[in-house]
Amino acid sequence: MALPLVALLAGIVSLRSTAVRRALLARVSTYLDRDLGLAFAAEDFDFRLDGVELEGVRVGAPGAPPLLTAERVVASVDYRTLRSAVLVIRRLELVAPRLDLAAPWPELSAQEPAAEPGFAIRRLQVRRGAIAGAPPAGAAAEWLRSWQIDAIKGRGSFVAGTWALAVDGARVRLERPGFEPLALDLAGRARYRDGLPLRIATLRLAGDGLRLTGSGTVGFGAEQPTAVDFQIEAEPRLFAAGAPPGGNVRVEGALRLPQSRGRLRLVAEDVPAEVVRSYLDAALFADLGLAGSVARARADLVLGPARLTRIAGTAEGTWRRGARRLARLAARIEPGPGEAVRLTAEGELLPDSPGRRRLRAAITAASLGGLPEGTAERIDAEVRAPDARAAWEELRALWPRWVPALPAGAP
Numbered sequence: 001m002a003l004p005l006v007a008l009l010a011g012i013v014s015l016r017s018t019a020v021r022r023a024l025l026a027r028v029s030t031y032l033d034r035d036l037g038l039a040f041a042a043e044d045f046d047f048r049l050d051g052v053e054l055e056g057v058r059v060g061a062p063g064a065p066p067l068l069t070a071e072r073v074v075a076s077v078d079y080r081t082l083r084s085a086v087l088v089i090r091r092l093e094l095v096a097p098r099l100d101l102a103a104p105w106p107e108l109s110a111q112e113p114a115a116e117p118g119f120a121i122r123r124l125q126v127r128r129g130a131i132a133g134a135p136p137a138g139a140a141a142e143w144l145r146s147w148q149i150d151a152i153k154g155r156g157s158f159v160a161g162t163w164a165l166a167v168d169g170a171r172v173r174l175e176r177p178g179f180e181p182l183a184l185d186l187a188g189r190a191r192y193r194d195g196l197p198l199r200i201a202t203l204r205l206a207g208d209g210l211r212l213t214g215s216g217t218v219g220f221g222a223e224q225p226t227a228v229d230f231q232i233e234a235e236p237r238l239f240a241a242g243a244p245p246g247g248n249v250r251v252e253g254a255l256r257l258p259q260s261r262g263r264l265r266l267v268a269e270d271v272p273a274e275v276v277r278s279y280l281d282a283a284l285f286a287d288l289g290l291a292g293s294v295a296r297a298r299a300d301l302v303l304g305p306a307r308l309t310r311i312a313g314t315a316e317g318t319w320r321r322g323a324r325r326l327a328r329l330a331a332r333i334e335p336g337p338g339e340a341v342r343l344t345a346e347g348e349l350l351p352d353s354p355g356r357r358r359l360r361a362a363i364t365a366a367s368l369g370g371l372p373e374g375t376a377e378r379i380d381a382e383v384r385a386p387d388a389r390a391a392w393e394e395l396r397a398l399w400p401r402w403v404p405a406l407p408a409g410a411p
Helices: 002-014 018-036 138-142 273-279 282-287 368-373 388-398
Strands: 039-041 044-048 051-060 068-077 087-095 098-100 119-132 146-159 162-175 182-193 198-207 210-218 226-234 248-257 261-272 294-303 311-321 324-335 341-349 356-365 375-384
Touching: 018 039, 018 044, 051 087, 261 273, 273 282, 341 368, 356 368
Parallel strands: 087 119, 098 119
Antiparallel strands: 039 051, 044 051, 051 068, 068 087, 068 098, 119 146, 146 162, 162 182, 182 198, 198 210, 210 226, 226 248, 248 261, 261 294, 294 311, 311 324, 324 341, 341 356, 356 375
16 A cells, blocks of 8 residues: 555655646647647646646647637546546636637547547536637628627536537627727527537627527538527618618518528618618719608518528618608519519609609519519509699709709799
8 A cells, every 4th residue: 555655645746846747748739639630738737636727728730820728727527437438527617718710620530439428517617718700701801800709708518418508798899891890798598419400599799789689599401400580679870881870770580491481570760861872972872862861661571481582571661851751662572483573662752742753663573683674564653743833843952953943934
């Protein structure tokens, strides 16, 4: 009994040496690199009565910037399970972990598949976590310059191959071309098991002018189902650079895959016309008299089944300046055979003024994207004015660049 005890005491004493601890870390790093294709490094470690504490941890692909770093990692182990099929980690705490999605992911060496993971984490804690988003590519780069998540406070577990995770709080920062940085608060709860859809119990994003909530399941394979429900409420200025504050857009929706079914309900109130300024020529914006006007709209759409571009529904809207309605529009879209679509619309100019200035039209197209080049089935125009001169002068007062003055002596 004396020799094993002496050996144990000698081992404990030797670990008090920084050189010995670093030598052990180097051997672990070499093994992981050689046998698993994983780059691992730590500045130091300390054995505790119930586990181990690592400092300055870096993990990633060999020869590349680290994918994951952490200021400190603390693991509390149930020693009774060391020789069991499943090693139980009572508590795993990550302090200031940072996941860099721009770094390459390690290509781990192939391992024999296991029926169940060889470990379990009863309690996971994350403090001051961060995720650095990869630079957007392609068309996404036109809308998003960079994104990151920091101040992550999370908890969870990994038992019987299932991750149960909760983000109690985090801060999202979005950098977009032409916009001020957008800061959002993030929270949510989810569960995930390899080979099954991600189950999102709750997801919440909220910040200056934006609120998003959602729940459902998200599949990662062609055969995995996706079923999500979401609600978005936002100020229009978040979608158009330079737009003034004011207005509100609410969207409620649901999406079901692979059935390709969904629904959307949109309600927009007092949306400033300046939202479309960047999409129009400055002279045209002025000629249309859009400055200072607002729009209201409502749409109810059903998507699918079979394809999401199969759309049926209705929409209506009004364009106002102050309490005065300048125009109103009502439309209905219906799917036809194959990918064909039919759009019927009715618009009226100055609906609150005497008389009537109304246009009805029906357009069919071979596909949704082909509507701008579709075929007009019917166009009906109705113009009635009890006082033609007064009606003309009213139009000219609103749009002088489009409506010329009446000739002298005209009735």
